Amino acid sequence: MKLTINHKSQVPLHLQAEELVRKLINDPQFKDGKLLPNEVELARQLGISRTTLRQALNKLVYEGLLIRKKGVGTKVADMPVSSKSNNWLSFSQEMQARGIAIKNFELHVSWVYPDDKIAAFFEISTDQKILKLERLRGRMEGPFVYFVSYFHPRIGLTGEEEFRRPLYEILEADHHVIAQLSKEEISAKAADKFIAAKLEIEPDSPILFRKRFVFDQSDKPIEYNLGYYKADSFVYTVESRKE
Structure with a gap:
């Protein structure tokens, strides 16, 4: 040109x-x-x-x-990925519905002792180990979100699951646990050195931080999820309708 x-x-x-x-x-x-x-x-x-x-x-x-x-x-810049809060799905299902190809850049599974906040959410003691799933995900050209999920031991996850499959599909198909309710907290914050390195941005760059609390059909907690999104790659859309 x-x-x-x-x-x-x-x-x-x-x-x-x-x-x-x-x-x-x-x-x-x-x-x-x-x-x-x-x-x-x-x-x-x-x-x-x-x-x-x-x-x-x-x-x-x-x-x-x-x-x-x-x-x-x-x-x-890529067009920002958008998420609508009134029809939540697992990240994989949501991106698949939008026709966005997603790549896992990192995937780590470990067993950890929960801190006081996570233990209180799950209503368990801090000396009971729970499964921790860490995933760095994004488009083919680079990552834009780092997820950390903790799961209630009641679910029965072993850590041997194929976590490249949609998460809630695994819970439902393999463990007969249906994610029914999601409560979320969204805020803006500065990326620390660890998150900045994961997302390939400068420390103190703005990121979108999302906490997701997931419950089953009996309103029992099943997942405590933390998501760290690159600010220039993700838009969170809230749609409200007055009845």
């Missing part, structure tokens, strides 16, 4: 540059995480300074259209 700026125009150079980069964003060649031309090359091609170009790029980064990684470059 040929990019040119009209230096005789009354439109400021940084606004012209912004409009041209918007056209690049919609160019199919820059989809799927391919990097844009580096700033030096792009500024030279447009005949403007890097400062002027940076002003345009910063605006698009702020809008969430571009992602800039230090030492790597600038690429077009």
Whole structure:
């Protein structure tokens, strides 16, 4: 794509540059995480300074259209994944329903002693081990969510299950436990070093933090779930209807 700026125009150079980069964003060649031309090359091609170009790029980064990684470059952001709260499913089922291919980048199973908060939720003692499932998940080009799930020992999970299958499908088909009710708490927070490393972002970057408390048909607790989402990759939508 040929990019040119009209230096005789009354439109400021940084606004012209912004409009041209918007056209690049919609160019199919820059989809799927391919990097844009580096700033030096792009500024030279447009005949403007890097400062002027940076002003345009910063605006698009702020809008969430571009992602800039230090030492790597600038690429077009994926469209954020959206979740609607009035029809909750397991993450795998939800993404499958939306036609989004999901990859497991990490999957770890362990047996741990619950802390006071988790033990209180499950109504068990802190000296009773429970199964902990950690999963780093995302699109093919990179992770955008880190999940940590704890399960009530009553369910009977062994840790040998094929956790690449949809979670609630495993609970229902293999252990006859039906997830019926979900209560959630959602907040914004800064990523600590551990979460930042998992999500491939800078420490203190904003993330969406979601706690999910899942109950069976008898309102007995079955799962305590923590989800850490990249802020530029996930939108949580709440739909309410007045009866």
